[in-house]
Amino acid sequence: MAKAFKYGRKGITGQLEQAERDLLRNLFSDIIDMLEPESAAHTDPLAALIGLDMDVRVPTDPALKRLLPDVVNAEDAESTAMALEFRQLTERSLRENKIGALRAAALNLDSDKMVLNDEQAKFWAMALNDVRLVLGERLSIRGEADADRIHQLQDWSQADDVDSYLALVYNFVSWLQEGLVQAMLLGLKDRG
Template structure:
């Protein structure tokens, strides 16, 4: 797989993707949209402004991947609620209530931007080619790539100590191998996209 972004004049980025790469990225972005869930659209006749100020959830998600995407603002990462200070739990719940809906909306926008730009690479029923992103599209892609890596890393139980571990040298028959390969490839995409945005 390729996956090296290059800087474009004006702050954008470009990468060449073949049909398989487009398919993988699009599939992962769609799965991310499904994981995050639909947005809360105002009911018919409901004031859209009031819907903007609707409270979000106050409890962390039970799915470990969603908990990684929407972590508590206070306390130790991965700490059991019973082990935490009740004041920190209350502060985290309050913070989540006012921020999670916006964070979910942003993550949906990021994943949708990936799907839309990849759909633009489909010509005559075939996907692939040189993808050119504006600076704003590049920022959406960076957010989506980060979310995808966090999700896959959580599903694989990747930790900071796993660098150079056996997880990256799995035999071809291991069912985790495709996820590990996707995780590593997304890391290359993310790293080269960051480099283009800061150069």
């Protein structure tokens, strides 16, 4: 069974069993697949170099839209155009940063005991947050009542359908993220 992340002299340590590492590796991989651009065949090399993507569109998958939200609530034509322009300027780098964090976190899954430095902990926090965003969208978590409903499921033997399994995975990832953030805060407090 996983041991919560803890801050210590060596950094932030945590321990995961093989099945838990495999689960996280698969989740990270699934999110990377969601974030990978559909086609880079027609990408202008100069635009790619500066991070501009004129072909970008608002995602139709609600979970992907949670990962790549609009910056403004598009209520009229002007704000819709502004949101699209901002997306064209920023989405490529946002996708790349998220994919990089997910891949970096996955690198730490090779052994059951992990020791994370500050940068690795940051990547883990980003990766776990993105997994929670996707799972939260798939589970239709919109508010505190929905979150409470999900957090009531704690027993893996109760997972009798996809939603209950996803709820348990969501709870596990939430527990990991909470422990990691607490350990990161202790590290900041200790150093500062």
